[in-house]
Amino acid sequence: MSATSGATSDLRGVLVPRAGILGRLTDRRARTLAQIGLGVVALAVVVVAATLVAPSADATNLLARRQPPSLAHPFGTDWLGRDVLARTLVGLRLSLGIATLAASISAVVALALGAAAGALGRRVDAAVSWLIDLNLSLPHLVLMILIAFAAGRGARGLIIAVALTHWPTLTRVLRGEARRVSASDYVAVSERLGKSGWWVARRHLVRHLVPQFSVGLVLLFPHAILHEAGLSFLGFGLSPDAPAIGNILSEAMRYLPAGDWWLALLPGVALLSVVLAVDMVGGNLRALLDPRSVHE
Amino acid sequence: MNLLEVEGFSLSFLQYEAGLRRRRLDVITDLDLDVEAGELVAVVGSSGSGKSLLAHALLGVLPSNAIEGGRITYDGQPLDLARREALRGREIALVPQSVAFLDPVTRVGPQAERAAVLAGVGEPPAAVKAAFRRLDLPEETVRRYPHELSGGMARRVLTATATIGAPRLVVADEPTPGLHPEVVTETLQGLRRTADQGAGVVLITHDLLRALEVADRIAVFYAGTTVEVAPVEVFTGDGTELRHPYTRALWGALPEHGFVPLAGAQPPPTDLPPGCLFAPRCPIAVDDCRAARPALRRVDRWKVRCIRA
Amino acid sequence: MLEAGELWFRYRRDSPWVLQGVSLTVEPGEVVGLRGPSGRGKTTLARLLSGYLVPTRGRVLLDGSPLPAGAQPVQLVSQHPELAVDPRWRLAEILAEAGTGRPDPALLETLSIDRAWLDRYPHELSGGELQRVTVARALLSQAPYVVADEVSAMLDPITQAQIWSVLLDHARHGGLGLLAICHDDPLLAAVADRVVDLTGALRPGFVTHT
Numbered sequence: 028m029s030a031t032s033g034a035t036s037d038l039r040g041v042l043v044p045r046a047g048i049l050g051r052l053t054d055r056r057a058r059t060l061a062q063i064g065l066g067v068v069a070l071a072v073v074v075v076a077a078t079l080v081a082p083s084a085d086a087t088n089l090l091a092r093r094q095p096p097s098l099a100h101p102f103g104t105d106w107l108g109r110d111v112l113a114r115t116l117v118g119l120r121l122s123l124g125i126a127t128l129a130a131s132i133s134a135v136v137a138l139a140l141g142a143a144a145g146a147l148g149r150r151v152d153a154a155v156s157w158l159i160d161l162n163l164s165l166p167h168l169v170l171m172i173l174i175a176f177a178a179g180r181g182a183r184g185l186i187i188a189v190a191l192t193h194w195p196t197l198t199r200v201l202r203g204e205a206r207r208v209s210a211s212d213y214v215a216v217s218e219r220l221g222k223s224g225w226w227v228a229r230r231h232l233v234r235h236l237v238p239q240f241s242v243g244l245v246l247l248f249p250h251a252i253l254h255e256a257g258l259s260f261l262g263f264g265l266s267p268d269a270p271a272i273g274n275i276l277s278e279a280m281r282y283l284p285a286g287d288w289w290l291a292l293l294p295g296v297a298l299l300s301v302v303l304a305v306d307m308v309g310g311n312l313r314a315l316l317d318p319r320s321v322h323e
Numbered sequence: 324m325n326l327l328e329v330e331g332f333s334l335s336f337l338q339y340e341a342g343l344r345r346r347r348l349d350v351i352t353d354l355d356l357d358v359e360a361g362e363l364v365a366v367v368g369s370s371g372s373g374k375s376l377l378a379h380a381l382l383g384v385l386p387s388n389a390i391e392g393g394r395i396t397y398d399g400q401p402l403d404l405a406r407r408e409a410l411r412g413r414e415i416a417l418v419p420q421s422v423a424f425l426d427p428v429t430r431v432g433p434q435a436e437r438a439a440v441l442a443g444v445g446e447p448p449a450a451v452k453a454a455f456r457r458l459d460l461p462e463e464t465v466r467r468y469p470h471e472l473s474g475g476m477a478r479r480v481l482t483a484t485a486t487i488g489a490p491r492l493v494v495a496d497e498p499t500p501g502l503h504p505e506v507v508t509e510t511l512q513g514l515r516r517t518a519d520q521g522a523g524v525v526l527i528t529h530d531l532l533r534a535l536e537v538a539d540r541i542a543v544f545y546a547g548t549t550v551e552v553a554p555v556e557v558f559t560g561d562g563t564e565l566r567h568p569y570t571r572a573l574w575g576a577l578p579e580h581g582f583v584p585l586a587g588a589q590p591p592p593t594d595l596p597p598g599c600l601f602a603p604r605c606p607i608a609v610d611d612c613r614a615a616r617p618a619l620r621r622v623d624r625w626k627v628r629c630i631r632a
Numbered sequence: 633m634l635e636a637g638e639l640w641f642r643y644r645r646d647s648p649w650v651l652q653g654v655s656l657t658v659e660p661g662e663v664v665g666l667r668g669p670s671g672r673g674k675t676t677l678a679r680l681l682s683g684y685l686v687p688t689r690g691r692v693l694l695d696g697s698p699l700p701a702g703a704q705p706v707q708l709v710s711q712h713p714e715l716a717v718d719p720r721w722r723l724a725e726i727l728a729e730a731g732t733g734r735p736d737p738a739l740l741e742t743l744s745i746d747r748a749w750l751d752r753y754p755h756e757l758s759g760g761e762l763q764r765v766t767v768a769r770a771l772l773s774q775a776p777y778v779v780a781d782e783v784s785a786m787l788d789p790i791t792q793a794q795i796w797s798v799l800l801d802h803a804r805h806g807g808l809g810l811l812a813i814c815h816d817d818p819l820l821a822a823v824a825d826r827v828v829d830l831t832g833a834l835r836p837g838f839v840t841h842t
Contacts, residue, residue, distance in 0.1 A: 369788035504816075572790055
């Protein structure tokens with residue numbers, strides 16, 4: 028509703044709801060949802076495409092070695108004549124799979140520890156805080172390498188390594204939220220209406236933690252993916268024959284001085300794009316779950 | 324001439340419900356208010372009647388999705404957003420609700436001086452001394468920390484700090500929430516003094532009785548609209564001189580006057596009745612009341628929005 | 633009968649006493665007013681009586697026995713309703729927490745709680761509307777005693793009158809024992825059968841006359 032006649036006051040923020048497609052496009056929440064959808068679709072495309080091209084990722088063709096990008100091979104070919112695009116897609120799918128698992132485990136650990144720290148009293152809180160400090164005081168990469176090594180390397184070691192090093196930050200956030208809820212007046216009221224601790228956790232705590240948990244989970248992905256790539260690059264991740272992005276990049280290093288730029292740059296950009304897609308989903312999800320987002 | 328004139332002011336917000344559906348909240352539909360220099364006008368009404376939103380509008384601190392209508396004029400000129408931002412803290416000041424706005428680890432003198440600097444006042448220390456003196460605070464108060472002050476003194480410091488730029492229009496938004504009677508007295512007297520020194524003061528409060536002690540006129544808000552603006556003298560006795568039925572109901576509901584609870588509740592901004600907003604609860608409503616929103620009638624500075632008044 | 637027996641309270645061993653030897657009683661169906669100098673002493677007493685705090689010395693007794701664990705027979709309604717409700721719960725859930733099943737529509741009607749509000753979240757309601765809900769919740773719990781701590785201090789006169797009218801009705805006709813904490817003397821005069829004054833309750837040995 029725009030100003031009535033004779034209006035001289037400011038019409039700040041006049042967003043007259045426009046009907047139809049144009050209205051939808053300028054609608055901020057619609058944009059948020061669209062971006063989430065876009066991100067999810069992009070990731071799905073990567074996974075599907077990887078499944079489709081999987082065979083050609085390993086197909087060597089010694090007659091077409093180290094070819095720069097062309098129509099037939101958009102990302103070029105590597106030193107064994109393998110299509111780099113196909114390898115990249117398969118590698119990304121692998122990374123996404125590992126990252127999903129690792130991030131999920133990390134998030135669940137963070138939820139358990141954060142909720143416990145916030146709701147189970149000072150001693151549990153102190154113990155969890157000590158664990159967090161311990162974890163954060165050790166250099167991230169070194170810790171991951173050690174864990175990956177100890178857990179037997181390969182995919183399993185990688186997942187465990189990433190899972191065990193990424194929970195602290197989210198735990199802190201969830202702990203803060205859990206503490207706030209536990210100390211609130213409304214929880215005190217519930218207790219004095221006769222509700223048990225479990226009831227309070229189920230009906231109050233969960234509802235306050237789920238939004239942060241969901242956003243935290245999604246935002247752990249980029250870290251997980253990048254660290255997995257990093258570990259593989261350093262040789263502590265997946266075995267060299269698996270086309271993990273990290274492996275692809277590490278091998279490509281050898282050929283860089285020779286001028287085969289596409290071996291490293293294009294897979295690197297692809298990795299970055301996937302990370303950005305995940306970040307877009309996570310960021311928009313957070314905006315959506317922010318209670319202030321009800322205002323346009 | 325009026326320092327501040329609000330005419331037919333309206334305010335709406337668009338809010339998301341579930342998914343992409345939006346609904347419009349008409350939080351203010353037809354608000355009128357005028358304040359002269361040297362006058363203290365109290366704005367009373369229940370929570371959700373639009374009082375605080377008006378304060379935010381005057382200070383230019385509404386959320387970005389606010390849609391305004393109607394007219395606000397300050398000192399003869401329209402008060403658009405740019406002007407509100409320019410005058411905020413200088414000519415138009417807000418006295419905040421809570422003493423928590425004061426920094427607990429800084430003495431109040433420096434805090435007031437900083438406010439003076441921000442308000443663009445020359446010679447901040449002198450301005451602080453003058454402001455504190457205006458509010459009857461002893462000179463050595465400037466060296467105190469907030470926690471060393473009594474409740475009443477802290478509130479006067481708050482008022483002093485807020486009015487350090489010698490503003491011409493002061494908006495006090497619920498300055499005495501649930502406070503002890505003596506502290507309320509000190510705070511209100513401080514605002515009265517500010518008006519007596521030439522500023523126009525808008526006192527937003529739900530405490531009608533205390534407001535009568537310091538106000539020149541009382542504006543009554545209901546469900547986002549002005550229902551009556553009356554001189555303070557008519558708020559007396561049985562309240563028979565009050566014109567609008569809601570004002571009368573407010574008066575009669577006071578413990579001193581019968582403690583009569585009028586049934587019903589204020590309509591929410593999503594569900595406003597088609598006719599007079601008070602009609603569903605009004606003891607003297609007739610069909611014409613429900614048909615259309617009554618216009619505001621003015622006799623001098625007395626305004627009433629009721630066809631039965 | 634609800635009885636506070638020589639209550640002493642301080643938060644920690646090295647903090648000052650907030651209450652020193654305060655005693656009072658509330659009978660079923662009685663409305664006892666409480667006034668006093670500072671806000672904190674009265675609120676502390678309110679929280680001691682409703683089981684939010686444990687007295688450092690002295691006891692709170694209900695019909696001769698200490699307050700039970702679990703559901704409290706003395707329900708507290710405080711000045712700030714927005715803090716006493718979970719912002720992520722709808723109003724229907726908030727009201728349902730107090731009793732069994734759906735809240736009594738008759739009670740909601742007396743408090744002018746519109747059925748349409750039940751679907752809403754706390755932030756969508758004004759302070760006055762929310763306070764009606766917290767009062768309804770306390771009454772729905774069927775607790776025999778309610779402590780009303782400055783419940784209408786932030787409310788307009790009409791909402792104040794409505795809420796007190798319902799509370800008084802429950803006291804006069806429902807046997808509810810009510811402790812009304814208020815700094816507004818005319819309000820105390822209008823609602824209380826007798827008034828206890830905590831002024832001087834910081835002096836040792838002070839005992840209010842029941």
